[in-house]
Amino acid sequence: MHVADAPHLRVLRLLRDEGPVSRAELGDRLELTRPRLLAEVERLVAAGLIAEAGMAASRGGRRSTLVELDPRLRFAAVDLGASSIDIEVTNGRLEPVATYRETADIRSGPRTILQRVNELLHKARTDGAYERLDAVGIGVPGPVSFRDGVPVSPPIMPGWDRYPVRELLAREHGCPAVVDNDVNIMAIGERHGGVAHSVDDxxxxxxxxxxxxxxxxxxxxxxxxxxxxxxxxxxxxxxxxxxxxxxxxxxxxxxxxxxxxxxxxxxxxxxxxxxxxxxxxxxxxxxxxxxxxxxxxxxxxxxxxxxxxxxxxxxxxxxxxxxxxxxxxxxxxxxxxxxxxxxxxxxxxxxxxxxxxxxxxxxxxxxxxxxxxxxxxxxxxxxxELGSRAGVTGAAVLASDTAFEQAS
Amino acid sequence: MHVADAPHLRVLRLLRDEGPVSRAELGDRLELTRPRLLAEVERLVAAGLIAEAGMAASRGGRRSTLVELDPRLRFAAVDLGASSIDIEVTNGRLEPVATYRETADIRSGPRTILQRVNELLHKARTDGAYERLDAVGIGVPGPVSFRDGVPVSPPIMPGWDRYPVRELLAREHGCPAVVDNDVNIMAIGERHGGVAHSVDDxxxxxxxxxxxxxxxxxxxxxxxxxxxxxxxxxxxxxxxxxxxxxxxxxxxxxxxxxxxxxxxxxxxxxxxxxxxxxxxxxxxxxxxxxxxxxxxxxxxxxxxxxxxxxxxxxxxxxxxxxxxxxxxxxxxxxxxxxxxxxxxxxxxxxxxxxxxxxxxxxxxxxxxxxxxxxxxxxxxxxxxELGSRAGVTGAAVLASDTAFEQAS
Missing domain, CATH: 3.30.420.40 (ATPase, nucleotide binding domain)
Structure with a gap:
């Protein structure tokens, strides 16, 4: 049985996917009572996840305040291929603020590859893309235990079996991390911003x-x-x-x-x-x-x-x-x-x-x-529709979902 | 995202699947606070779904009252095959209280077949199997729109396409009805009481x-x-x-x-x-x-x-x-x-x-x-494990789920 997601998740996802929205519209769209909505918004402002963004155009009555995701939110999206590393650092709306792409052989093993991922992410900070990351999402070319955050018997990734990818990324960047299979993140990306937009099956x-x-x-x-x-x-x-x-x-x-x-x-x-x-x-x-x-x-x-x-x-x-x-x-x-x-x-x-x-x-x-x-x-x-960007797009979606879920 | 089912559903399913349970154990098992649990139990007793069943053995403190599904609950489970009608009328725990099986050609069309189903169910009432039905579940040998309660383009069921099976059964027996594909109900049956017990995938x-x-x-x-x-x-x-x-x-x-x-x-x-x-x-x-x-x-x-x-x-x-x-x-x-x-x-x-x-x-x-x-x-x-009983067992599970959901 599917039940609606928690209100804070619905608020955050709507702001991620649609941009600034007035409090009044937010309440209407999510079918939340005014006191419930105000409490959620207050809590999410205090958590540094959303911010006020000026006044909305009048709807006839009192003008309502716009809210948006905090402009300082940053997600790191990593797509590891058999022979490539693709990285995007995005803002809360998943728009790229920095992009890196280079060749790398996944068979060099997890230490070498993840070290290079970390170097690129630290370079992004030096480049001014972020002050701190709110979550890291990574896709790898092999089966993954999503629950444990580790690759599982990946045939083309020698040395990666059950390597603690999620734990090491989370520790290195001081934020939640999430690991998935590369094709899964492409599907998620295509559903977020591509041809499968809003398609459920x-x-x-x-x-x-x-x-x-x-x-x-x-x-x-x-x-x-x-x-x-x-x-x-x-x-x-x-x-x-x-x-x-x-x-x-x-x-x-x-x-x-x-x-x-x-x-x-x-x-x-x-x-x-x-x-x-x-x-x-x-x-x-x-x-x-x-x-x-x-x-x-x-x-x-x-x-x-x-x-x-x-x-x-x-x-x-x-x-x-x-x-x-x-x-x-x-x-x-x-x-x-x-x-x-x-x-x-x-x-x-x-x-x-x-x-x-x-x-x-x-x-x-x-x-x-x-x-x-x-x-x-x-x-x-x-x-x-997204072509080679499908993977990083999906990794950013996963990263943001993970950050939002942990904000409860 | 999956969120836990509503408390009343969890109470009813637990009593269906495990039989009488003390209030104290019910609260522990479902992680409900005492006031919440008492309110749910009171509401479900008033709705005629559950009943008190004497005192439980002492757990050291005050003895706790046993609750069980109302002994008068009755579900009708129907499994239509290409050439057979299988019916069980069950109690709340899905134990059969009456069983009917006969040959019938699904190609005789929905009027003939459903009329025979209704005759058998009315016979079950005459036989003393029930006073009133709480829900009817039926499986048919073809694709079904589960949402609409109708067969959809079923290849071996001429005349059944979009025939209002759910609506007619619900009207005839004055209770909720649910329609599914015959193989789906077998899978549900096997998960309820067979070799796939509690297996999720x-x-x-x-x-x-x-x-x-x-x-x-x-x-x-x-x-x-x-x-x-x-x-x-x-x-x-x-x-x-x-x-x-x-x-x-x-x-x-x-x-x-x-x-x-x-x-x-x-x-x-x-x-x-x-x-x-x-x-x-x-x-x-x-x-x-x-x-x-x-x-x-x-x-x-x-x-x-x-x-x-x-x-x-x-x-x-x-x-x-x-x-x-x-x-x-x-x-x-x-x-x-x-x-x-x-x-x-x-x-x-x-x-x-x-x-x-x-x-x-x-x-x-x-x-x-x-x-x-x-x-x-x-x-x-x-x-x-259930063999030819898999279908009716699953139809009874679906019927009970439907009755329980509509009791909210």
Whole structure:
């Protein structure tokens, strides 16, 4: 049974999501009696969470005072990828006041990575982004025990298993911290400020180096009993498919993902099957050779999803086929998940979202054909609006929720 | 965000699930102050929901009065199957005081079926099972809008689409009514009084004439946006498989279900591949012929799951193979759903649960091999304990919850 959240949470979230509001309107919107509202506002002003912001325009009677989140509120939002650190420091309304992005290998382990996160956050303070942080939210590329604030058996994060991420961040920055899976924070971000705004039941499918799914049910993220709900990359879609990094054969992400698409694109370039990709491979090789004249190491040459997208846009049939085959694989799994979970929207995000309409059209076609008609009668399948900012946006939402909850 | 339920609901559910309790213990268990508890008890006695039941054994101080649900409380629980009506009238503790079961074809339409349900319930009153009903709960074999209390586009229930089942039952019996999908009520029943007792996150897979899944997440049934969550029977598992009743090819239930197993068993009997099934088919034929001497109609001869189960128990390799192949199909779909939803238990129910260990072993083997290790590290896959009573038990739970909620 769901019961309404506590009044202070509702006040704080409304001010976060909509900006300054008059006391009178706040009372109307939250259906709080005047004495109850005044008591809440007084308490939250005393706690340093909200502030008065001048007078509202008259509604006919006495003019009402505007209230807003305290302008000094600051949240740190961190999105750790397999090979990147993304940080935003935001104000109370979750607008970025400082942004940092750099490459980093998650496999360097928690000490190295978290030390770098802390350095960047301290730099943000030096840069004037904040005086003190009210909460830190962080997403990591693996399963997380949300309750304990630790990664749990994360396959691509050696050394991180049950590492006390939340505890160390909270101690370092003297504020509450919250840890979640990277796909979950993307889903939360997309619901806060993206295409899934206010949608209660949707799936956010991240197609990047790997594949994962954020599950938003009944207005909240569903994380599963062990924190690994939505880990759909290792669903077997072809018993005779290629061997996956997990050791099984024919997993979804062994057939379609940033990694798999790069592999297939290079093969298509080398075999001459795709002129567009062959041209791009040759360009990448000559660039790599010119750069490695003084370097003894083997040049790393890759073709990426962007090359395939460009090839498809030029009409290269192999590029179009690679995207369609991938969309068919993803669509087949999503058809199953739609029949199972009957969501009201599917959002496609992650690096491979740049494959755009060709990918989307194929996913839609399979989902609409194979899922129950009742479940697909009104089911938009759409691209993420926030793109690479979905993760930090969601981490900021989580951080603010955590700060607000602890203010009770 | 989940907040604790209202005190009166907690009092009523505790008395329903555990029987008479002293006022003192009730206050301790529900963490209610003495004045708050007394006020609740007084109100619920006045509402005719609870009653005093003598004195409790002394706990050292003053003896405390026992309270219990009013002994006159009665709930009607109805489980409509494709070809059956199951009814229990229960007391407040959900113990059956009257039971009715008969065959009925759901395709006869809502008027005929609901009229028969009403006749049976009126008969129960004549039989002395109740004076008045406090609520009716009913499960139907198709998608339901839980909010509206109506079936929605149910494929095997012609004439039932948006038929006002809740409204008509409520009017006929002068009490609240609640309508849900048949698999959802089985899941609720199994959680109340079966193997999933107190388990918050589990999947209940019904394998009967068709296949469906009840999804229990975070302590509550997840029904999906259109009420068709868990409708997994039409997930495509083999693009080259047989044509399904829904018109697609290779759906899970076209490959394994009561219907599919009967079809495959008859084929194996006719081809002589299975001596055990051939013997049973011959016996069924001779029985049908002896019965139809005076009858012009074609005798209907079937082999059922029970015949296959018996054949397997005798060591008939074809029977064992049929069960294993079915388990492999179901296991493949469940492996996907486990990776997606990370539950803490899977319960197998429905008519084909009588295939027992052979079926279970195959499902387990596929799920454990193909799902994420983190998700299967501690994942029991077990048979329903309540069997054919799961549905009415869940319908009684829903009825009582509805009555209790409306008592606020």
């Amino acid at each position: 949707f799936l956010f499918v991240k197609i990047g180096t790997g594949i994962g799914c954020g599950i938003h049910l009944g207005g909240t993220v569903y994380r599963g009993v062990d924190g690994c709900a939505g880990d759909i990359g290792h669903i077997q879609v072809d018993a005779n498919g290629p061997v996956c990094s997990c050791g099984n054969t024919g997993c979804l992400e062994a057939l379609f993902s940033g990694f798999a698409l790069g592999r297939d694109a290079i093969a298509a370039a080398r075999s001459g099957e795709s002129p567009a990709l062959a041209e791009r491979l040759a360009a990448a090789l000559s660039l790599a050779e010119s750069q490695s004249d003084d370097d003894q190491s083997e040049p790393v040459v890759t073709i990426t999803a962007r090359d395939v997208a460009e090839g498809a846009a030029e009409g290269d049939v192999t590029c179009i086929r690679l995207i369609r085959e991938g969309g068919r694989r993803v669509g087949g799994v999503l058809a199953t998940l739609v029949s199972f979970s009957n969501p009201s929207m599917i959002v496609i995000g992650g690096g491979l979202a740049l494959l755009g309409h060709v990918l989307l059209a194929e996913i839609r076609s399979v989902v609409y054909r194979r899922s129950l008609p009742l479940a697909t009668g009104n089911l938009p399948v759409v691209l993420s | 589990f999947l209940f897979v019904k394998i009967g004439t068709g296949i469906g899944c009840g999804i229990h997440l975070g302590g509550t049934v997840y029904r999906g946006v259109d009420g068709c969550a868990g409708d997994i029977g039409h997930i495509q598992v083999d693009a080259n498989g047989p044509v399904c009743s829904c018109g697609n090819t290779g759906c899970l239930e076209a490959l394994f279900s009561g219907f599919a197993l009967g079809r495959d068993a008859i084929a194996a009997a006719r081809s002589g591949e299975s001596p055990a099934l051939a013997e049973r088919l011959a016996a069924a034929l001779s029985l049908a012929e002896s019965q139809s001497d005076d009858d012009q109609s074609e005798p209907v001869v079937t082999i059922t799951a029970r015949d296959v189960a018996e054949g397997a128990a005798e060591g008939d390799v074809t029977c064992i193979r049929l069960i294993r192949e079915g388990g492999r199909r179901v296991g493949g779909v469940l492996a996907t759903l486990v990776s997606f939803s990370n539950p803490s238990m899977i319960v197998i129910g429905g008519g084909l649960a009588l295939l027992g260990h052979v079926l279970l072993a195959e499902i387990r083997s596929v799920v454990y091999r193909r799902s994420l290790p983190l998700a299967t590290g501690n994942l029991p896959v077990v048979l329903s």
